[in-house]
Amino acid sequence: MTTTGETLRDRLAEDELLVCPGVHDPLTAAVADSVGFDAIYMTGYGTSLSKVGYPDAGFITMPEMIENASTIQERIGVPLIADADNGYGNATNVVRTVREYIKAGVGAIHIEDQTFPKRCGHTKGRQVVPKAEAVGKIEAAADVRDERDDSFVVIARSDARGTGGGSLAEAIDRVNAYLDAGADVGFVEGPTDPAELQRVGREVDGPVLYNFVGDLGTSPYVAMEDLDAWGFDLVLFPILSTLSTIASVHADMQAFADDPGAAMRGVDDAFDAQSLGSLHDFSGFPEVVEWEEQYLPAEDREKYEGSLGDELGEE
Structure with a gap:
């Protein structure tokens, strides 16, 4: 039987940008799946807000994220890419985190280099761990992948661009180091304009992801054909279902009150x-x-x- 990781790898190998809508629970995932996409993304922000009622500031735990990912993947017929935050600890914690996500059956996860507690990649106040520590975490993730399911896709994210004094150059350097450590896809969080996006696409030495957050954060609105031309392989719209749900329910509740x-x-x-x-x-x-x-x-x-x-x- 083909695994979700194998399906996702086959799709990423195609010469076409993979566009993934973000969902926060099995219900919104089922809606997305009914429309038809090649892969779907589980947002950490939306999971935290919908599952435990707190913002994306390190309040949700690894078991809660795993449970949500598992039930979403069970409900849909395409691979799920799941947020794994910062791996929920150091490299030894990452070992268990990746094992659990593989058991959950998802196609991919992304792990970031933030400190604990982490926070949304488009809010102020983020900090990153030393580069060597982050590289060790990605090495651990890659080793578990190779041991347990070599089709599983490991995406490595750097938040260095958004830290105090952080630079795009540092974030790109970190992501390239993570790719050298065994990551399958590189993810520079928070480019601020199209010129930075073009540089990311040009200088990241491997498949590369764009996190399309829009007005909620620092990522600019750009056309899909531009991302494709700039060398991006994968784009996530992480907060899509969460914003849509809040806005729609709020409007209906206001009408209901009247x-x-x-x-x-x-x-x-x-x-x-x-x-x-x-x-x-x-x-x-x-x-x-x-x-x-x-x-x-x-x-x-x-x-x-x-x-x-x-x-x-x-x-």
Whole structure:
């Protein structure tokens, strides 16, 4: 059976930019998967905010991130690229982190060189560990990959550009060192303008990723064809589902506060206008009915006779 890592590596080998929408839970991942993408990204910021209610400032733990990644990957049919923050400790902690993400079945993770507690890569106050320490963490990640699943993709990120006095040159130098240490893809966080992006694409010696955050951070809006021309292989839109969810729910809640019935009708109509089918269809109830028909005794089907509700896929 082909692993998610193998599928992702095959896609990255193609001469076309891989564009990945960001999701924060299995629900938003299922929506993205229904639209159709070659890979999907699990945001750390959105995971922290949706799962534990705190911002991306080191409050969420490795097991919580692993659980979210595992359930997302189970729900979708394409590889998941997951945020692994700073590996949740030093190089020895990275060993367990990578082992756990491989067990979760995801296609890739990215590990950054921030100190602990880490914070969103587009907020002030970030700091990075010494280069040698960060290289050791990437070496540990690469060794676990080679031992446990050599198709697993390790993405190495540097936040050096955004630290006090940090420079783009230092971030590029670090990412190249991480690639030399065994990383599969390089990730310079926080280029501030198209000229810096062009330099990253030119000077990073390996496959390279762009984190498209937009107005939330320092990354500029650029066209996909420009990123492709500048040498980028992969682009993440990490906060897409989180911003979309907050904005949509806030608007609906405001309407609900004014007129609950009318707001509910508006939400129903908006949902029905999509191509997802009913909520029951989208959530997978028809498949549950198929499982019942295949595996449960025939008498268990009697519960449907005379009962009220949607058909749930039965004949």
